[in-house]
Amino acid sequence: MLLSLKGSFPPAILALADGTVFIGNSIGAPGTTVGEVVFNTSMTGYQEILTDPSYCQQIVTLTYPHIGNYGVNPEDIESDKVQAAGLVIRDLPLIASNFRCTETLSEYLARNGTVAIADIDTRRLTRLLRDKGAQNGAIVGLKAGEAVSQQHIAAAVAAAQAAPSMKGLDLAKVVSTTKPYAWTETEWELGRGYGTQGDAQFHVVAYDFGVKYSILRMLASRGCKLTVVPAQTPAADVLAMNPDGVFLSNGPGDPAACDYAVEAVRTLVDSGVPVFGICLGHQIMALAAGAKTFKMVNSHHGGNHPVKDLDNGSVAITSQNHGFAVDMESLPAHLRATHVSLFDGTLQGFTHRDKPAFCFQGHPEASSGPQDVAHLFDRFTDLMHSARASAQAA
Numbered sequence: 378m379l380l381s382l383k384g385s386f387p388p389a390i391l392a393l394a395d396g397t398v399f400i401g402n403s404i405g406a407p408g409t410t411v412g413e414v415v416f417n418t419s420m421t422g423y424q425e426i427l428t429d430p431s432y433c434q435q436i437v438t439l440t441y442p443h444i445g446n447y448g449v450n451p452e453d454i455e456s457d458k459v460q461a462a463g464l465v466i467r468d469l470p471l472i473a474s475n476f477r478c479t480e481t482l483s484e485y486l487a488r489n490g491t492v493a494i495a496d497i498d499t500r501r502l503t504r505l506l507r508d509k510g511a512q513n514g515a516i517v518g519l520k521a522g523e524a525v526s527q528q529h530i531a532a533a534v535a536a537a538q539a540a541p542s543m544k545g546l547d548l549a550k551v552v553s554t555t556k557p558y559a560w561t562e563t564e565w566e567l568g569r570g571y572g573t574q575g576d577a578q579f580h581v582v583a584y585d586f587g588v589k590y591s592i593l594r595m596l597a598s599r600g601c602k603l604t605v606v607p608a609q610t611p612a613a614d615v616l617a618m619n620p621d622g623v624f625l626s627n628g629p630g631d632p633a634a635c636d637y638a639v640e641a642v643r644t645l646v647d648s649g650v651p652v653f654g655i656c657l658g659h660q661i662m663a664l665a666a667g668a669k670t671f672k673m674v675n676s677h678h679g680g681n682h683p684v685k686d687l688d689n690g691s692v693a694i695t696s697q698n699h700g701f702a703v704d705m706e707s708l709p710a711h712l713r714a715t716h717v718s719l720f721d722g723t724l725q726g727f728t729h730r731d732k733p734a735f736c737f738q739g740h741p742e743a744s745s746g747p748q749d750v751a752h753l754f755d756r757f758t759d760l761m762h763s764a765r766a767s768a769q770a771a
């Protein structure tokens with residue numbers, strides 16, 4: 378019977394580095410976890426969010442009050458495990474079993490060793506994070522039968538204050554695959570109706586800085602045969618594979634710390650091979666072109682972010698998950714801004730003027746969120762078509 382029973386959970390503490398303390402219930406594994414506390418405003422998709430490698434070393438607060446209400450299933454994953462450092466929610470409701478659900482959110486968190494807290498005032502926490510900016514925190518999940526003591530609280534605050542700053546952290550190489558592999562998961566893709574898997578037309582080498590499965594599915598469903606490579610793969614190794622295009626994935630941490638990737642991307646873009654980057658990939662492409670990135674005070678995490686397309690004036694509602702951004706003022710003349718956030722005016726996309734290379738800060742693959750900008754994947758295949766046509770004409 379898949380029911381989560383309220384009241385049967387031991388207590389938990391969430392402490393922020395500024396000393397703020399929340400007491401709730403531990404709905405995941407017992408123990409202590411630390412990370413940067415951020416909030417995500419998506420109403421659905423908690424499993425996609427938890428398994429998104431870009432959340433490595435971040436404690437995610439979900440602002441939607443009822444989380445866990447449709448349980449957990451084997452399909453909604455974006456990587457092979459929970460990647461977020463911890464989870465904070467308002468309320469874990471009772472769930473009725475449904476045909477896809479194989480376990481409760483609480484069982485899933487415990488099985489993955491993820492520390493999580495429920496029954497705290499997530500609106501108060503979100504206001505605090507919004508006013509002061511993201512800050513480090515710690516969740517301490519107690520064991521059954523334990524009660525919260527002053528020592529537990531002091532230890533939680535100390536753990537929050539000792540957590541490393543996200544600035545300067547290279548986490549892409551931590552979450553990346555250690556070996557190159559071919560992405561072959563197409564049956565699943567077809568079953569979900571994301572598109573028709575035509576005969577593979579293009580060989581795309583995808584840099585895994587923390588790639589989400591949905592991105593690989595989006596590319597595969599557009600006729601791309603994918604070779605996924607580790608974050609630290611040199612450009613020469615990628616070019617030796619003779620790819621039709623190179624994809625730069627999303628990923629956790631500070632883009633400025635990924636100097637090896639910045640160098641590789643500079644060479645790849647200069648070579649004239651079509652390149653498409655998403656999120657961390659967008660930031661790395663910017664650094665490779667000589668632009669600068671910065672840590673935002675209010676990061677973007679949610680499924681309802683309006684982004685303006687500067688080429689045609691249209692507005693798309695997008696999925697977002699980033700705490701760093703590219704400084705618009707620092708864009709060199711050979712880059713052209715293509716997208717801007719209507720929430721705070723930050724840069725959301727650019728294209729090279731004289732190379733077939735472009736990128737987007739948000740998530741065109743959504744998962745979770747709207748697919749308004751899924752056409753960016755088609756722009757990438759169009760670039761590969763054109764590059765092939767010019768090579769044949771030459």
Ligand SMILES: NC(=O)CC[C@H](N)C(=O)O
Nearest residue numbers: 627628656657699700701
């Ligand atoms: N989703 C991502 O790729 C995140 C990129 C980067 N780690 C940031 O926080 O801005």
